[in-house]
Amino acid sequence: MKVTLKDGTVKEYAQSMSVYDIAKDISEGLARAACAGEVNGEVVDLRTVVEEDCELSILTFDDEKGKAALRHTTSHVLAQAVKRLYPDAKCAIGPSIDTGFYYDFDMPSLSREDLDNIEKEMKKIIKENPAIERFELPRAEAIAFMQEKEEPYKVELIEDLPEDAVISFYKQGDFTDLCAGPHLMSMKNIKAFKLISSSGAYWRGSEKNKMLTRIYGTAFTKKADLEDYLKYLEEIKLRDHNKLGREMELFTTVDVVGQGLPLLMPKGVIIIQQLQRWIEDLEDNEWGYIRTKTPLMAKSDLYKISGHWDHYKEGMFVLGDEEKDKEVFALRPMTCPFQYYVYKATQHSYRELPLRYGETSTLFRNEDSGEMHGLTRVRQFTISEGHLIVRPDQINDEFKNCVQLAVHCLTTLGLQDDVTYRLSKWDPNNTEKYIGDAAYWEDTQGRMRDLLNELGLNFVEADGEAAFYGPKLDIQAKNVYGKEDTMITIQLDLALAEQFDMYFIDENGEKKRPFIIHRTSMGCYERTLAWLIEKYAGLFPTWLCPEQVRVLPISEKYQAYADSVLKELKANGIRASVDGRAEKIGYKIREARLNKVPYMLVVGAKEEEEKLVSVRSRYKGDEGQKVLGDFIDDICKEIRTKEIRKIEVEN
Structure with missing residues (x-):
């Protein structure tokens, strides 16, 4: 048979070969790095036997599909560790995702300490390196197999598969899971992983179903890559609107008002x-x-004409009962x-x-x-x-x-x-x-x-x-x-x-x-x-900032001049305030930066005498002294044109 590789090279073999053996024939290093294969455009397990002419790509962690295979294998290690530590836990699903993987379990919620203990058990399993084996069962046997293991979610998944579906399983030591694959040949390639968090998730995404415990994790082939990713996670937490928006006092939520009503x-x-x-x-x-x-609302009659009543009613807030009320309304x-x-x-x-x-x-x-x-x-x-x-x-x-x-x-x-x-x-x-x-x-x-x-x-x-x-x-x-x-x-x-x-x-x-x-x-x-x-990260373009300028008098002696500057700013439609507190100017500047104000105007003796302002910005830091009218012209143009200025200094 002829096997055409990704670079166009054609390899000929006299007998059937597994994808892994072909990778090994190409290079021992490639075989060690291989996570999965792609035969004629279909992602397959490395154990898959190639029996006829085909196009073949060996997928490593550098390929998205290879990355998914490694992370999906890690999700099975997670499930095995959970079953060891929590034998009564029931397994649901555990796919790879863009950022790593997750696995849903029917079990109590978990603390950070619990996740750390599960991580330790995962490391033990990887060190044991049990053989990973794939096998298939007929539908009835597959259902009976999972019923015997008391895994109701797996039984439901099998029952929902087409009658002619290939029902495959992966076994690793004392753990077997329903899975289409692909998986790694060995756990040795899982060099670095981390359980990130846990949360609640409804079975199959429906609130009509039971709330499960979802564990999120990620995995890499290099510890340095994992460390970089964890640093990245810490950085993006600082950008999370749900956290930052509250800290900046942009919005809040209250339980007695209701979920989804900020x-x-x-x-x-x-x-x-x-x-x-x-x-x-x-x-x-x-x-x-x-x-x-x-x-904001209308009678159900309107939505029946549009088709929303038949096709979207479950997504609407209905006011009234069709069986009891003469008129039923719904919020639009x-x-x-x-x-x-x-x-x-x-x-x-x-x-x-x-x-x-x-x-x-x-x-x-x-x-x-x-x-x-x-x-x-x-x-x-x-x-x-x-x-x-x-x-x-x-x-x-x-x-x-x-x-x-x-x-x-x-x-x-x-x-x-x-x-x-x-x-x-x-x-x-x-x-x-x-x-x-x-x-x-x-x-x-x-x-x-x-x-x-x-x-x-x-x-x-x-x-x-x-x-x-x-x-x-x-x-x-x-x-x-x-x-x-x-x-x-x-x-x-x-x-x-x-x-x-x-x-x-x-x-x-x-x-x-x-x-x-x-x-x-x-x-x-x-x-x-x-x-x-x-x-x-909360540093909005100036035209959108809730506060665009803060005037900072060096001392109380310059409060009157600061107030006059504020009056001019407001007269030109600029959102501004004066920080007249009896604090050092350095403190006021730091406070304004923490409040993400794009411009600070420092005023003292020279500024008052010459009708100037000393401009500090998030964009260039100290921009020097300017005539107040010139500063107003500049910022008004920036606001009018909705300019997005480049930040040139570290904030």
């Missing part, structure tokens, strides 16, 4: 206000939007049907289209409690929502404009390099989730794909992520811990105009259906604030 504090409100005013002015003055204001999870009735209130000619409706919309979604996190996953939030009612011949240009507006917003905020693009499609294997037939979906998805290609966007495609009425462009970003969220979405909808009987009068005086584009320009304000906190 309270924005005055400083946080200032940032949200700046974003909202910018977006509304931008949309209305430069992109041709007209503003609506619609109710979206604005689209409300704006449709604004459109329907008057008759429209083809000459009036496109109509671009914009609204700063407060929405409500009944998220699972296990999903709540700071400002990124909440139950009440506000978005820069819009719906474009367009003629069929306008949809391509209008869709492109929506993408360009979103990119403009990202670029202004300095976030354009932190996003990825996803074409979110329907799931053809679960059609009851959607309205419309296969032809509708293929046509709409194909149209969006063509538009994204015309725009030159580098995007991925994902089945099952569409809205129930149409495909979406989802603009994705990751938080400091690597969790991905949708920040901005743009959707094509060729269906709901029919359901709402929306039309326009064409040039021949006939009624025609418009198309609809659902979009956000910047997305959810709360989630964007979280993103900005983590992006800038």
